[in-house]
Amino acid sequence: MATTTTRSPAATGTTTAPRTPRRRDDSRLALLFILPALIGFLVFMVWPTLRGIYLSFTRFNLLTPPEFNGMDNYVRMVQDPVFWNSLKVTIWYVFLNILFQTILALIIAVMMQRLTKRTWLRGIVLTPYLVSNVVAAMIFLWVLDFQLGIGNKLLEVIGVERIAFFSSEAWVIPTIAGVNVWRHVGYTALLIFAGLQTIPETVYEAGRIDGAGEPRMFRSITVPLLRPILGLVLIITVVGSFQVFDTVAIATRGGPVDSSRVLQYYIYDVAFGRFQFGYASAMSVALLIVLMIITFLQYRLTRASTSDLN
């Protein structure tokens, strides 16, 4: 691995520190201090990123060295109906997940700010975030079980027909989106809540003196002033949402048929089920590009860098 560390311009930059140290120059000590982190950064972030892109142009089964095969993986990807289906499933998931999560989190955050700022309430709302995706999936497999789940029993009590949450093609993605909303909504609400704290209380007092009610203040004060923060929150949650894997791996393994085969699960399947690391890498690159485009567009659309408070 020693050869990889010299590839980066930054690494050579720090090692060729000036020969004539001024009194206040800490180059040698600084190198010592950043060395472990720099090795971690180059070996486990920079190198894998470059290698992931390289592997996407190869045929690689992990046992024999990768063979360069040009654009073959990308051609295959464009022609692979399962890939397109998994992209579609992923986008549908992200749409539902982000829509419900953001709306709910916004309402919860505003209520925490306007009703009570008690820490215990924020603590309770955050509790689901403390358990893993695996635990969340297990909980809802049981709660929403078709035969025995309390969710379906309650539906029956109120006169609605039972729903095969995890095993019907129409319901599986909304259900997985819902499970992840349950786990992440509190965290998202706290992020938005932190943003709300930056709006000075005086703005609300002024609104009250002018006779504005809570709904009016929400529309005319909270939303416009919160826009840049909402933009940042959206970028973070959308990028996170695209990486959905755990819930699918535990609860459905991509089924029924391919209706919950999200992109990341398909990539995992191709890599570890069929040992086609080259093709899996090509799909990872596609996901990376999608994520970068989305980040860029969202950043532009929400104008996340500017604030109306200034």
Add this chain to the structure above:
Amino acid sequence: MRFTIGRAAAWTFMIIVVLLSLFPFYWILRTALSSNNALYAGGDSVLPVQPSLGGFERVFGTQTGQEAIDQGGAGQEIFFWRYLLNSIVVATLITVGQVFFSAMAAYAFARLKWRHRERVFGFFLAGLMIPTIFTLLPNFVLIKQLGLVDTLLGIALPTMLMTPFAVFFLRQFFLGISSEVEEAALIDGASKTRVFFRLIMPMSSAPIVTLAILTYIAAWNEYFWALMVSYTDKSRVLTVALGVFKSQTPQTGPDWAGLMAATLVAALPMLLLFMFFARRIVNSIGFSGIK
């Protein structure tokens, strides 16, 4: 505070949110303490039906195979203590290593004077743009080449040395510490290394502990990477073990009491940690705390 319809509606909404957040936790406890066969017999009680510790006994392997099968389990041996220990080792390695090495780097970026400092820092920050998921496959190939597949070190290593977030987070705090104290110590003849360990680290203990808690939780809950690297009991952590336990349970008529007992065991350590540090964790989630 006067009473209005809007206020009442808002409180009702919040009460529903609180119930939805907490009810599932009660329900796993209630199911874990029930007897599995009684659950199938249609026990709808809010309390455990035919209270039994059978679920927990299957999780900790204190039942014989035949007993387990009779009560609806898979009858295969599992070693939850082992997985619990593995999770503790992995999360501790990641937390101690990542926080310590990131703090050293953050100090170099915040306080030491060297050429190309800002450029290297910018390079680190660019790392925030790379979704972790993209590096997983190539990192697996690397861990395999290093011969670390199916070891605890293999699971911990990629995040043990740094994350761009940790470096960024700590650098912000170090920048905020007044340099006068530091100057005074330097004039008294202390070396910069000594200043870092004896002055900067203790003065930043609050953000360092906060970062450590958040890192520990994230490491504990990680599933995808651990799933790639661990194959056998030797390196299996709780999240992966829970997935395996679930896939072993009878497909028709799962052992729900056992599964929920396992789920509770996997979730409990972080819930306990949260009980102790709730205020700190809740207050740390803001815009400096974005992960």
